Amino acid sequence: MDPEKTAPFELGQGDDACLLLHGFTGSPWDVRPLGEALAARGLYVRAIQLPGHGSTPEALLSVGHRDWTQAAAQALLTLRDYRRTFVAGLSMGALLALRLAADYPERVHGLALVAPAVRFKGPHMWLLKRLRHYGLLERVKPWVLKSGTDLSDPEALAEAPILPAFPSARLQDMWELQDAAMSALHRVRSPALAAVAEQDHVVDPEGGQMLARGLTASPQVRFISLTAGFHIIPRDKGGPLLSSEVGSFFDRIRGVHAPPGDPKLSPPRPAAG
Numbered sequence: 001m002d003p004e005k006t007a008p009f010e011l012g013q014g015d016d017a018c019l020l021l022h023g024f025t026g027s028p029w030d031v032r033p034l035g036e037a038l039a040a041r042g043l044y045v046r047a048i049q050l051p052g053h054g055s056t057p058e059a060l061l062s063v064g065h066r067d068w069t070q071a072a073a074q075a076l077l078t079l080r081d082y083r084r085t086f087v088a089g090l091s092m093g094a095l096l097a098l099r100l101a102a103d104y105p106e107r108v109h110g111l112a113l114v115a116p117a118v119r120f121k122g123p124h125m126w127l128l129k130r131l132r133h134y135g136l137l138e139r140v141k142p143w144v145l146k147s148g149t150d151l152s153d154p155e156a157l158a159e160a161p162i163l164p165a166f167p168s169a170r171l172q173d174m175w176e177l178q179d180a181a182m183s184a185l186h187r188v189r190s191p192a193l194a195a196v197a198e199q200d201h202v203v204d205p206e207g208g209q210m211l212a213r214g215l216t217a218s219p220q221v222r223f224i225s226l227t228a229g230f231h232i233i234p235r236d237k238g239g240p241l242l243s244s245e246v247g248s249f250f251d252r253i254r255g256v257h258a259p260p261g262d263p264k265l266s267p268p269r270p271a272a273g
Contacts, residue, residue, distance in 0.1 A: 001027065001054055001055060001056075001161040001162070001163060002161050003054070003055070005027065005029045005159075005161045006027035006028065006029055006049065006053070006054030006055070006161050007028065007049065007054070008028050008046075008047055008048050008049045009028055009032065009035065009045075009046075009047050010044070010045065010046050010047075011035050011036060011038075011039035011044075011045040012038070012039025012040070012042070012043055012044050012045050013044050014042040014043050014044050015082060015083040015084075016042070016043050016044070016082055016083055016084040016085070016086070016250075016254055017043060017044040017045070017046065017079045017082040017084075017085050017086070018035075018038050018043050018044070018045050018046070018085070018086040018087070018088055018250070019046055019047075019048070019072075019075055019076055019079060019085065019086070019087045019088070019100075020034065020035050020045060020046065020047035020048075020088050020089070020093070021047075021048065021050070021072055021087065021088070021089035021090070021092075021093030021094075021096050021097055022047070022049075022050065022053070022089075022090055022091075022092075022093050023089075023090045023091030023092045023093050023094075023115075023117065023232075024091060024092040024117065024166075024170070024174055025053065025060075025146065025163045025166050026053065026090065026091070026092075026093075026149075026232070027049060027053055027054040027161055028047040028048070028049055028054070029160070029161055029235075030090055030232050030234060030235055031047055031088070031090050031093070031114075031234050032047065032234070032235075033234045033235060033239050033243060034088060034112075034114075034234040034239070034242065034243050034246060035047055037243035037244075037246075037247055038088075038243070038246070038247055038250070041247045041250070041251060041256075042256070043086070043250070044079075044082065046075065046078075046079065048071060048072070048075045050067075050068045050071055050072075050093075051063040051067040051068060051071055052067070053163075054161075056163075057143070057163060057164060057165040057166055057167070060166050060167055060170055061167055064170065064172075064173040065173035065174075065176045065177050065180075068092070068096060068173075068177070069096060069099055069177075072096040072097075072099070072100055073100060073103070073104070076100050076104060076107055076108070077104075077107075079107075080107065084109040084110070084253065084254060085107055085108060085109055086108070086109060086110045086111070086112070086250050086253075087100055087101065087108055087110075087111055087112070088111070088112035088113075088114065088246060089111075089112070089113060089114065089116075090114045090115060090232070090233070090234065091114070091115050091116065091117040091202070091203065091231065092117050092174060092177060093114075094113040094114055094115070094116035094117065094181075094194075095116060095117055095118075095177045095178060095180070095181040096177070097111055097112075097113060098111070098113065098116075098181040098184055098185065098188060098211075099177075099180060099181060099184055101184075101188045101189070101190045101192075102184035102185075102187035102188050103184075105187070105188075105189050105190070108190045109190060109191075109253060110190055110191045110192070110193075110249065110250055110253045111188070111190050111191070111192040111193065112192075112193050112195070112246040112249065112250070113192060113193065113194040113195070113208070113211065114195050114233050114234065114242065114246075115195070115196055115197060115200055115202075115203055115208070115231050115232075115233055116181075116194060116196075116203070116207065116208050116211055117174065117177075117178065117202075117203045117207075118178060118181070118182065118203065118204070118207030118208065118210060118211050119178065119203065119204050119207040120202065120203055120204070121200065121201060121202060121203055121204045137168045137169075137171065138167075138168050138169045138172075141168050142167065142168055142169075143165045143166070143167060143168060144165060144166055144167075144168050144171075145164065145165045146162060146163060146164055146165060146166070147162075147164075148160075148162060149162050149231075149232060150200065150201045150202050150230040150231035150232055151229075151230055151231075151232050151235060151236050152199065152228075152229050152230045152236055152237055153229070153235070153236050153237050156232075156235045156236060160232075160235070181211075182211075182214065185211065185214035185215055185216070186214070186216055186217055187217065188215055188217060188218055189217050189218060189219070190218060191218060191219055191220040191221070191249070191253055192212075192215055192218050192220070192221050192222070193221075193222045193223075193224070193245065193246060193249045194208045194209075194211055194212045194221070194222070194223050194224070195208070195223075195224045195225075195226060195233065195242055195245065195246070196208035196209075196223075196224075196225050196226070197225075197226050197228075197229050197230055197231060197233050197236070197238060198225055198226065198227055199227075199229065199230055200230055200231045201230055201231060202230075202231040203231065205225065208223065208225075209223060222245075222249060224245055226238035226241060226242065228241070
């Protein structure tokens with residue numbers, strides 16, 4: 001993977017901040033367009049690179065869900081001096097964002113949960129999760145190969161940094177994060193926006209709806225389903241609409257008006273909240 005593309009980044013400045021969290025085997029590259037849009041609205045944006053990500057498959061051998069959770073928490077705590085702090089996460093990053101909101105309710109003022117990896121798509125992954133305690137996957141198939149990423153935009157796909165493989169044992173960590181995030185839903189008291197892509201080939205969009213319904217203590221929950229693009233929504237054809245929706249949602253919490261020239265985009269389908 002290109003280290004310049006996958007590096008963490010900081011953008012913008014302001015009294016409010018947003019922490020960006022990428023997904024499993026991904027990198028900050030995946031969420032940079034969303035970060036740029038939020039920085040343009042007057043937020044300081046910080047995107048971290050989760051441990052073991054953004055370099056080689058072997059780098060994921062010695063890390064797991066505890067390392068990712070700890071890295072996200074440490075990054076959140078570095079933003080303590082800002083007036084309000086938001087967290088936006090893509091896929092696995094959305095699960096980590098939920099944990100942060102549940103564990104640090106006084107520090108997380110709003111959430112954007114993008115293509116949340118509540119459950120993977122397809123019966124094969126469902127079966128593997130049910131058999132996870134037997135360790136069969138790691139013995140039979142220690143590595144999972146990857147030849148691409150879930151993007152519909154051919155230009156974005158051509159530019160995407162792609163990790164060619166990952167240890168199958170890390171799926172155990174993903175399942176742990178899924179369970180932990182769902183168990184924490186009732187403790188989340190931040191306003192939350194959940195966005196899914198109808199054509200996602202990695203996670204089940206219905207999982208995003210289930211997540212939104214489970215945020216029973218949140219004062220406001222907005223759910224949007226995007227018709228354009230695949231799993232890596234910020235980089236795909238639905239990215240501009242996602243950025244507009246997330247930016248407007250955070251702006252309402254911040255009590256500010258939309259910036260001049262904010263694009264007038266057609267609403268996603270369906271939308272509620």
